[in-house]
Amino acid sequence: MRKRLIAKRAELSERLERINANIRRPLDANSTERAQEIEDHDVVDALGNEAREELAKIGAALQRIESGKFGVCTTCGEVVDRRRLEAYAYAKECIECARNGEVSILDS
Ligand SMILES: [Zn+2]
Secondary structure (H helix, E strand, O other), X not given: OHHHHHHHHHHHHHHHHHHHHHHHOOOOOOOOOHHHHHHHHHHHXXXXXXXXXXXXXXXXXXXXXXXXXOOEOOOOOOEOOHHHHHHOOOOOOOHHHHHHHHHHHHHO
């Protein structure tokens, strides 16, 4: 599991670098395509945010592995179902707590 997360992190870092390289490409100030370019940048930016969020989750999961808390729900302390971890390696909560969390967000 640890190896898988580290491999995933490397893959995401690489993707993020490519995205950042795209963002840094200077805009052509005189181009009539400028509006389209800015739009493209927004899309790229959103992709970057997604990758960054995922990286943060993987980092947190790796930290839980280091501290021996991986696979334990951060909310109720129960062991997280193995199938859930296999589908979603950086889940920090068991399925019940994740579901409860979603419900409370919807309620508020
Ligand atoms: Zn729980």
